[in-house]
Amino acid sequence: MFSPVKQYLLDLQNQICQMLEAEDGKAVFVEDPWQHKEGGGGLTRVLAAGDFIEKAGVNFSHVHGFRLPPAATLKRPELSKAMCQAMGVSVVVHPRNPYAPTSHFNVRCIGAELPDKTTIWWYGGGFDLTPYYGFDEDCVHWHQTAKAACDPFGTEIYPEYKKWADDYFYLKHRQEQRGIGGIFFDDLNKWDFTRCSDFMRSVGTHYIKAYQPILAKRKATPFGEQERKFQLYRRGRYVEFNLLYDRGTLFGLQSNGRTESILMSLPPAVEWHYGYTPQADTPEAELYEKYLQPRDWV
Numbered sequence: 001m002f003s004p005v006k007q008y009l010l011d012l013q014n015q016i017c018q019m020l021e022a023e024d025g026k027a028v029f030v031e032d033p034w035q036h037k038e039g040g041g042g043l044t045r046v047l048a049a050g051d052f053i054e055k056a057g058v059n060f061s062h063v064h065g066f067r068l069p070p071a072a073t074l075k076r077p078e079l080s081k082a083m084c085q086a087m088g089v090s091v092v093v094h095p096r097n098p099y100a101p102t103s104h105f106n107v108r109c110i111g112a113e114l115p116d117k118t119t120i121w122w123y124g125g126g127f128d129l130t131p132y133y134g135f136d137e138d139c140v141h142w143h144q145t146a147k148a149a150c151d152p153f154g155t156e157i158y159p160e161y162k163k164w165a166d167d168y169f170y171l172k173h174r175q176e177q178r179g180i181g182g183i184f185f186d187d188l189n190k191w192d193f194t195r196c197s198d199f200m201r202s203v204g205t206h207y208i209k210a211y212q213p214i215l216a217k218r219k220a221t222p223f224g225e226q227e228r229k230f231q232l233y234r235r236g237r238y239v240e241f242n243l244l245y246d247r248g249t250l251f252g253l254q255s256n257g258r259t260e261s262i263l264m265s266l267p268p269a270v271e272w273h274y275g276y277t278p279q280a281d282t283p284e285a286e287l288y289e290k291y292l293q294p295r296d297w298v
Contacts, residue, residue, distance in 0.1 A: 006062055013060045025050075038064070052096055055268045056092065068084055088107055101129050130238060135218075236270050
């Protein structure tokens with residue numbers, strides 16, 4: 001039952017790479033196929049040093065024959081002896097232009113075979129947006145598209161998964177949101193397998209619809225050194241979240257995943273400045289005061 005899911009994920013990887021290459025206009029993705037030590041493998045694709053995209057990673061993986069790490073079975077001890085497989089696509093795009101936001105997307109399907117040969121499965125994923133300079137119209141478009149992905153599956157889905165994203169993409173040590181959120185879900189198996197798969201496909205389709213128009217609109221906006229410095233500083237928050245809190249990063253490292261592919265999400269250039277505080281009444285201050293606060297954008 002996992003074969004159609006795998007084919008969809010491979011097709012989705014191609015679609016996202018084609019969209020990003022078209023938006024950059026110069027750089028192309030470099031492919032790096034790899035094998036997992038337990039079984040399976042993946043295809044990492046990285047685009048770097050483009051005219052408009054500084055770095056983008058679009059990773060497909062399908063690994064199998066492993067056991068879940070202890071941290072993943074604390075609440076479900078029956079899975080501690082299960083043999084597992086996991087497949088998914090993960091995407092991070094770091095544009096060169098500070099006015100073009102970073103975006104993150106992933107979807108995944110995990111199956112576990114218990115000692116009695118029973119198979120259980122679940123889905124997870126979502127997408128979120130990390131602007132450096134805020135635009136209301138971009139935020140509205142992003143969340144309207146996220147809502148459109150969810151609405152065919154129940155009007156309660158978007159509010160639930162939107163709040164989940166607001167809660168998840170939060171840097172506790174900074175007491176700060178990473179960006180404007182989006183949708184996030186995990187352990188999804190409340191519908192049958194086909195309907196859950198359809199929801200994952202809807203999320204994948206709508207990520208492209210959500211991000212491509214924003215990237216196209218902002219990628220060539222004129223900017224100066226001040227905007228670039230602020231972008232590099234704010235990218236530090238992205239690094240902190242991925243290394244401290246991101247479930248995918250932690251799961252990959254704890255399950256002996258491929259480190260190079262797991263850390264492809266990190267930006268190529270970033271800065272930290274001690275005690276930085278933006279000046280009042282500036283676009284930089286507005287990011288904190290207006291855009292890094294959970295709110296209803298639709």
